[in-house]
Amino acid sequence: MDRLDGIRAFVAVVDAGSFTRAGKRLGISNKLVSKYVAALESHQGITLLNRTTRSLSLTPAGERFLLVARRVLSAVEELDAQARADEGALTGRLFVTAPVSFGEMFIPVLTRDFTEQNPGISIELRLTDRYVDLAAEGFDLALRIGVLGDSSLIARRIGRTESVVVASPGYLEANGWPRHPDELREHVNIRDGNSATSHRATFVIEGKAISVPLPGRITVNSPRAVRRLALEGCGVAVIPRFVVESDIADGSLERLLEGFPGPQLDIQALYLPQPFIPPRLTAYLDHLRRHLGPELGKARPPGS
Known part of the structure; x- marks a missing residue:
């Protein structure tokens, strides 16, 4: 053998x-x-x-x-x-992991578009919101959103989005518009459990980054679920802009507190340090840098 x-x-x-x-x-x-x-x-x-x-x-x-x-x-x-x-x-397999909502929204860019250009490449995309150990589980690449903890992984920024505050017109008619981040204390907040600080949000107030509490009874670890609850008038949501871009455009959700920017969220690709970067991985990173940014403002969540 x-x-x-x-x-x-x-x-x-x-x-x-x-x-x-x-x-x-x-x-x-x-x-x-x-x-x-x-x-x-x-x-x-x-x-x-x-x-x-x-x-x-x-x-x-x-x-x-x-x-x-x-x-x-x-x-x-x-x-x-x-x-x-x-x-x-280019030949071989790419084993990639990404957050569930993000992966579902950008499946064509993450898989189809690259494999169409490179017929010798296959991609296995594993969507999960848990932390993945690249070395132990054999992944070539992990896509992650937001601030990263200390890591020995190599990080490359492939895009950027921001957190925005939204609510449905019906909710705002019944409960009023918050005009300042501090007023979120008086509202029902739908919180994203994927955030390390889901009970608080940071805004730039008078030139300083200030963290404010987000009281609420619903916390769910899915931006798509947060979006759905906001559309149904259940409360105010702090959510990545790409998830609700088209809802804001068509008036299904109103953007709030535009004068108080939320944090920029880097979309990063992480891979293990290695003396030789596979050509297919380099090509895939270049593909994501070129094509993901333009798609961030256009995607509409599946099932909408």
């Missing part, structure tokens, strides 16, 4: 969660996948996977081996990709 076959089979089993699904992903039988993994364990002299009739789990040794295995496969793939890139063709 080629050791690379064993490593590919092992990583596929971990990612797919079963030998059967790993076999389908690799185009071989589940029995052959099992044989490859068993041979790899025998060669390494360690048990990588705990197997029961109902589940699979990594052993401690398997968790350590997985990190190295992903790097080995990535390096082999890059050798092939570099050879093809030198001939003018």
Whole structure:
């Protein structure tokens, strides 16, 4: 057995969660996948996977081996990709993660448009609002919005948006217009649980960044859900502008407190530090920089 076959089979089993699904992903039988993994364990002299009739789990040794295995496969793939890139063709897979609402709104830019221009590239886009460990989970790139914590990842800004305050005409007719950020204390606020400070918002007031409280009874970790509740007149929302741009344009939502800018939100692409940046990753970053910005002001949330 080629050791690379064993490593590919092992990583596929971990990612797919079963030998059967790993076999389908690799185009071989589940029995052959099992044989490859068993041979790899025998060669390494360690048990990588705990197997029961109902589940699979990594052993401690398997968790350590997985990190190295992903790097080995990535390096082999890059050798092939570099050879093809030198001939003018990009090939390989990009494994990308993005926030759910953002990813759903910009699916064409994130996937279709790039793969149409580069037929040798495949993209697997995983939408989740949780923090993703790129190294442990094998991602090439993570897209994140807002202020980032300390990180060893390389960050590249690919776009920018801002937080805006909105409410429906019906809500404002019944409850009045807030004229100053401090007046949000007297309103019902729909809060976005994805924000690290969902109970407060920052505004520029007389040239200074001031944080004000956002009292409210509803907190939901989805900008699309916050938007829907605002459209239904449930309260005032502080929300990324691209989520409600078209609602403001057609009058479904009114923008409030325009004289008090909210914070700028960077949309950033993060990837692991590495001595060699794959050509397909460089090309994808360039694609996002060129095409994402113009789309930020045009997108309308799905299902609207």
